[in-house]
Amino acid sequence: MARLRRLLPATSDAVHAGIGDDCAAVAGGKQGVLVLLKTDCVVEGRHFLASDASSAVGWKAACRAVSDIAACGGESRFALVTCVLQHAQTGRWLEGLYRGLSRAARVYQFEIVGGELARTDGPAMISVAMTGEVLRRKFVPRGGGRPGDFLYVTGVLGGSMRSGWHLRFTPRAAEAGWLTEHFRPRAMMDVSDGLAADLPRLAAASGTGFVLDPSCVPRRRGASLRQALGEGEDFELLFAVAPSRATLLEAAWRKKFPRVKLSRIGRLAPAGTAEGLERASGFDHFAP
Amino acid sequence: MARLRRLLPATSDAVHAGIGDDCAAVAGGKQGVLVLLKTDCVVEGRHFLASDASSAVGWKAACRAVSDIAACGGESRFALVTCVLQHAQTGRWLEGLYRGLSRAARVYQFEIVGGELARTDGPAMISVAMTGEVLRRKFVPRGGGRPGDFLYVTGVLGGSMRSGWHLRFTPRAAEAGWLTEHFRPRAMMDVSDGLAADLPRLAAASGTGFVLDPSCVPRRRGASLRQALGEGEDFELLFAVAPSRATLLEAAWRKKFPRVKLSRIGRLAPAGTAEGLERASGFDHFAP
Numbered sequence: 001m002a003r004l005r006r007l008l009p010a011t012s013d014a015v016h017a018g019i020g021d022d023c024a025a026v027a028g029g030k031q032g033v034l035v036l037l038k039t040d041c042v043v044e045g046r047h048f049l050a051s052d053a054s055s056a057v058g059w060k061a062a063c064r065a066v067s068d069i070a071a072c073g074g075e076s077r078f079a080l081v082t083c084v085l086q087h088a089q090t091g092r093w094l095e096g097l098y099r100g101l102s103r104a105a106r107v108y109q110f111e112i113v114g115g116e117l118a119r120t121d122g123p124a125m126i127s128v129a130m131t132g133e134v135l136r137r138k139f140v141p142r143g144g145g146r147p148g149d150f151l152y153v154t155g156v157l158g159g160s161m162r163s164g165w166h167l168r169f170t171p172r173a174a175e176a177g178w179l180t181e182h183f184r185p186r187a188m189m190d191v192s193d194g195l196a197a198d199l200p201r202l203a204a205a206s207g208t209g210f211v212l213d214p215s216c217v218p219r220r221r222g223a224s225l226r227q228a229l230g231e232g233e234d235f236e237l238l239f240a241v242a243p244s245r246a247t248l249l250e251a252a253w254r255k256k257f258p259r260v261k262l263s264r265i266g267r268l269a270p271a272g273t274a275e276g277l278e279r280a281s282g283f284d285h286f287a288p
Numbered sequence: 289m290a291r292l293r294r295l296l297p298a299t300s301d302a303v304h305a306g307i308g309d310d311c312a313a314v315a316g317g318k319q320g321v322l323v324l325l326k327t328d329c330v331v332e333g334r335h336f337l338a339s340d341a342s343s344a345v346g347w348k349a350a351c352r353a354v355s356d357i358a359a360c361g362g363e364s365r366f367a368l369v370t371c372v373l374q375h376a377q378t379g380r381w382l383e384g385l386y387r388g389l390s391r392a393a394r395v396y397q398f399e400i401v402g403g404e405l406a407r408t409d410g411p412a413m414i415s416v417a418m419t420g421e422v423l424r425r426k427f428v429p430r431g432g433g434r435p436g437d438f439l440y441v442t443g444v445l446g447g448s449m450r451s452g453w454h455l456r457f458t459p460r461a462a463e464a465g466w467l468t469e470h471f472r473p474r475a476m477m478d479v480s481d482g483l484a485a486d487l488p489r490l491a492a493a494s495g496t497g498f499v500l501d502p503s504c505v506p507r508r509r510g511a512s513l514r515q516a517l518g519e520g521e522d523f524e525l526l527f528a529v530a531p532s533r534a535t536l537l538e539a540a541w542r543k544k545f546p547r548v549k550l551s552r553i554g555r556l557a558p559a560g561t562a563e564g565l566e567r568a569s570g571f572d573h574f575a576p
Contacts, residue, residue: 005381005385006384007387007390008389008390008393008400009390009393009394009399009400010400011401012399013398014365015366015401017403017465018399018401018402019400019402019403021402023402024368024401024402025364026365026366026399026401026419028316028317029316029317029318029321029323030317030318032303033317035317035323035419037366037368037401037402037417037419038368038402039327039368039369039370039402039403039404039415039417040404041370041372041404041406041415043372043406043407045409046406046407046408071387077302078303078312078314080312080324080325080327080417081327082327082329082415084329084331084413094392095295098295098296099295099522101296102295102297105297106294106297111297111300111303111306111314112296112297112307113298113299113303113306113307113312113314113325114306114307114311114312114326114327114329115308116325116327116329118329118331118334119331119334120331120334120410120411120413121333121410121411122408122409122410122411123408123409123410125372125408125413127327127329127370127417129325129415129417131323131419205554219394220328256413263462279312286479
């Protein structure tokens with residue numbers, strides 16, 4: 001995207017965070033509030049299968065965007081849904097999709113206010129454009145980490161496709177809200193392309209390097225380290241916290257979210273350092 | 289969409305206009321301002337061809353959303369771009385696409401603040417999610433028309449694909465801004481699926497019928513009436529104005545926009561009336 005970004009006009013003061021962050025954050029009108037903007041799409045054969053229940057596909061399509069907005073410290077507000085579907089995916093299939101979208105809207109308190117239907121002969125695609133809101137002082141960028149910050153990840157990684165987690169995952173919205181309220185992570189993002197791809201992105205955005213401790217990477221039952229690092233579709237939070245807050249954070253987390261694992265997986269380091277990823281290769285949607 | 293809408297939770301007071309209007313309009317934060325939300329996608333083989341210049345495809349993808357926001361009386365602010373592309377459409381093709389998007393951003397004064405790239409083996413798809421702003425008192429809905437209102441359309445209709453207009457059209461943003469400022473149309477939308485499909489939608493949203501005078505429908509050189517009514521991709525404004533304002537509007541328009549035709553094509557009528565469309569059939573992206 002860096003090359004493409006150069007083709008675009010420079011952005012104005014109204015843009016607090018843009019291309020390269022999980023969400024765009026723009027001046028919203030209300031004093032002290034940023035509006036978060038996010039689009040996220042799922043493509044048949046890549047993010048879901050034709051045989052998957054369409055309600056689960058709807059849930060996933062919406063919750064991916066919820067997850068990104070949460071990772072910026074924000075809350076979802078409004079969504080538009082673009083469905084590019086095959087002939088056979090109208091009728092009951094489409095109703096199921098909308099049931100999944102609706103359920104996500106009820107649970108995560110956003111409103112579906114519009115969208116578009118188009119037809120394709122190729123793989124189906126559902127794109128969700130979502131707005132959110134965050135207090136300016138609570139916005140958590142991807143790039144605010146500093147060398148020495150401890151790195152944490154929620155939940156377990158790997159095996160998301162095989163286990164079905166990718167279709168019925170719980171976006172870490174409650175956890176992200178609590179974290180930003182009480183522990184102000186310096187940098188945060190959600191892990192969607194795999195830790196091996198996303199950790200270097202968080203470090204690069206922060207202008208730092210990283211040291212990962214592979215033995216601390218939390219794995220889903222049956223997942224290898226390579227799978228935990230590289231498969232993606234985890235939708236867990238990855239964040240950096242000042243070391244001075246670590247002890248308090250870990251104790252408070254266990255009390256607040258006893259059923260969601262929190263793992264300290266390493267630390268940010270001076271730029272140029274990249275340790276602990278030798279045994280994995282992430283995948284990038286546009287890797288050559 | 290009516291059937292799908294029933295599957296969604298009811299929307300709150302924050303939603304001023306939702307599914308069924310050109311844009312969603314939601315409470316924005318700033319007092320008296322509505323935020324407009326729109327997504328619009330172009331699909332290869334349907335809205336553009338693989339052989340079209342990708343810069344023109346980018347222009348079209350962005351300007352379709354600009355056109356919808358203008359038709360609500362608003363101005364574009366921010367955009368997110370989702371590209372689902374084939375392997376061959378990276379590199380120079382993608383750069384051309386972004387040049388077209390950038391040009392639209394400069395001309396129509398919005399900022400591209402993010403987006404997403406994904407790969408497909410099927411037809412390419414570019415979806416633009418755009419926000420806009422409009423003063424609440426200037427918002428023009430699709431459904432505010434009353435029986436007796438005069439119906440107008442800008443420019444000429446038909447032959448959009450053949451002439452290349454669909455790839456390099458000028459969204460009627462200046463015209464829409466001037467209209468809402470000086471003549472407050474009661475209902476407005478842009479003609480994207482053809483007048484034969486879009487006029488009944490405007491009337492239905494307004495709870496009225498319509499009487500179209502086919503002889504007044506402005507046609508592009510070489511286009512038949514059937515093509516002018518049914519082909520679509522025109523991106524002209526269709527709007528309804530109180531008859532008392534017609535003479536003044538027509539004179540002022542000729543002075544302000546001497547190069548853009550304005551045609552009075554009929555009037556809204558009591559519900560149940562539908563005259564003048566017998567000779568055409570529009571196309572609907574999801575017609576059975």
